[in-house]
Amino acid sequence: MKRELTPDQLRDFRKRLLDWYRRHRRILPWRRTRDPYAIWVSEVMLQQTQVKTVIPYYRRFLGRFPDLAALAHAPLQEVLKVWEGLGYYTRVRNLHRAAQRLVRENGGALPAAYEQWKQLPGVGEYIAAAISSIAFQQPCAVVDGNVKRVLSRLFLCDEPVNRSPSSGVFGSLADQLLDRDKPGDHNQAMMELGATVCRPRRPLCPRCPVRGYCRAFREGVQGRYPVRLARTALPEVSVAVGVVHREGRVLITQRREKGLLGGLWEFPGGKIQPNESPAQACRREIHEEVGLVVEVGTRIARIKHAYSHFKVMLQVFSCRYLRGKVRLKGPVNFQWVWPEELENYPFPAANRKFLPLIQQSWERFFGPDDGPGGDE
DNA sequence: AATACGGGGAC
DNA sequence: GTCCCAGTATT
Numbered sequence: 001m002k003r004e005l006t007p008d009q010l011r012d013f014r015k016r017l018l019d020w021y022r023r024h025r026r027i028l029p030w031r032r033t034r035d036p037y038a039i040w041v042s043e044v045m046l047q048q049t050q051v052k053t054v055i056p057y058y059r060r061f062l063g064r065f066p067d068l069a070a071l072a073h074a075p076l077q078e079v080l081k082v083w084e085g086l087g088y089y090t091r092v093r094n095l096h097r098a099a100q101r102l103v104r105e106n107g108g109a110l111p112a113a114y115e116q117w118k119q120l121p122g123v124g125e126y127i128a129a130a131i132s133s134i135a136f137q138q139p140c141a142v143v144d145g146n147v148k149r150v151l152s153r154l155f156l157c158d159e160p161v162n163r164s165p166s167s168g169v170f171g172s173l174a175d176q177l178l179d180r181d182k183p184g185d186h187n188q189a190m191m192e193l194g195a196t197v198c199r200p201r202r203p204l205c206p207r208c209p210v211r212g213y214c215r216a217f218r219e220g221v222q223g224r225y226p227v228r229l230a231r232t233a234l235p236e237v238s239v240a241v242g243v244v245h246r247e248g249r250v251l252i253t254q255r256r257e258k259g260l261l262g263g264l265w266e267f268p269g270g271k272i273q274p275n276e277s278p279a280q281a282c283r284r285e286i287h288e289e290v291g292l293v294v295e296v297g298t299r300i301a302r303i304k305h306a307y308s309h310f311k312v313m314l315q316v317f318s319c320r321y322l323r324g325k326v327r328l329k330g331p332v333n334f335q336w337v338w339p340e341e342l343e344n345y346p347f348p349a350a351n352r353k354f355l356p357l358i359q360q361s362w363e364r365f366f367g368p369d370d371g372p373g374g375d376e
Numbered sequence: 377a378a379t380a381c382g383g384g385g386a387c
Numbered sequence: 388g389t390c391c392c393a394g395t396a397t398t
Contacts, residue, residue: 046393050385053392087382090396124395144393162391164378191393200391201387231390260381308381349383379398387389 003155003173005213013210014179014186020209021189026051026196029058031188036110036135037068043127044095048088051195057086068108072099077346080263084346089262094122112136125171134184141174142187146194151177152226153198153216161226236311240282241269241351243358244294245366246321249338250358252345253290253331260307265345267316268331278315286319290334291327294319300361305350316354318361 005013025031028051030042041061045054061082065071071079076096083092098120102108111117113136117128125143132138148161151173159169179186197204205217216222244251244267252265270285272278279296286294296317303314326334337345339359347355 043393048381048392048394049383050392053384085383087384088394090381091394094395122395126394130393142393145391146393164394188393195393228390262381306383308383309379377398380396381394383392385390385392 003157003176005176009213010177013177013213016209017189017193018179018182018185021185021192024196025188025192029055034135036131038062039135040110040127040131041095043130044091044122045086047091047126049086053086057083068099068110069103071096072103072108076263080346081344084264085349085352087349089264091122093257093263094120097121098123110135112138114138114140130187133187137184139178139180139183140187141171141178141183142191143170143174144191144194146191146198147174149200149226150190150194150198153203153222154210154214156215156219156221156225158227160229162228162231234306234309234311236313238272238278238313238315239269240272240278240285241267241314241316242282242286242294242296242319243267243300243316243362244286244290244292244319244321245362246336249336250342251290251292251321251326252335252337252342253328254333254335256330256332261348263346264348265335266348266351269314272315279317282315282317282319287324289328289330291329292324293322295322297366298361300357301354303350303353305353312350314350314354316357318358318366320366 030039033039042054042058045058045061064082065074065079076093079092079096080089083089101120102110112132114128114132117123117131118125129140129142133140133142145161148170151157151170152161155173157169157173159167174190193208197208203222205211205214205222208214208217211217216225251268253268254265255261255263257263268286268289269282270289272281278299282296283294286292296319298318299315300318301314301316303316305312305314328334342355
């Protein structure tokens, strides 16, 4: 892999890229501000998440938490509620923690230097380079999925882009190309090129401002780059979930902060074991997780959902509370809520899919009265 | 060096 | 269905 460009070539490459960017960049909400806090929020949201998905979340988040202090002083549950549906919830917990730390230890000021950013929770090499270059004009090259794809094609680089971490070749290539006079625009131009021209499939090479430097284009092998390691198939699990009704309210539980869907609320349930019916699993799991004895009624939904490392089939049942007092094993909190109140809690997307079915299914099968009472 | 961590857009 | 997205933390 030949990858050295002459100083003249580098100058020309940077100019072509920057001219193209200034003419063709998309107007995006976080490109209309110079507020480092706002740019930070956008970078956190954009991790592994497409621009189109982020835009409405970005607007809502900044409307609700317009500055660092507003975020730092908000309860985590409120922050999670605004993040609900965006995924990778550790991102927002880290953002919240970082905001609190900066308010407490740094007078609410944001750092300018890469090394300072890097020390904040949730800020890795990419975000540290992105913010310090875009908001503070520091000469740090970013390497994200777009940049790796562009570099992979430019230099016919055989390093797999999805290996962790990708050895460092992409970092040194990006660093070589970086325009140290305009690092922020240069970085955004590289990413924009990857997003809109040097796309994963069917790249628009005729529109590429630097195709003259692209070895993949010259050799007509754009389709074979970037090189990517094959991924293994996602395992599948079946889960039974119960909506436990009692006197018109339903039981929800909160997941612990660490791990999958940390801090979110959900309906109790768990894995269906071999030789067990979904309804049996539902009753057993509710007894194990929250200590209640319930009557499992009708199945109100079957939900297929894919997470990043496995797939689930959720079988959701309406349940009638019979007896027992809530004793949690697993969840860290619980609440009996009226159906109208469900909107106030952050739920995983898979749970949100059946929220509208809860009230009507209960009334259809058990009548519109108060539901079962209890001896608690 | 691998794995955990969401959800959805685009095909 | 599949691929992959402005990655980071943990093990």
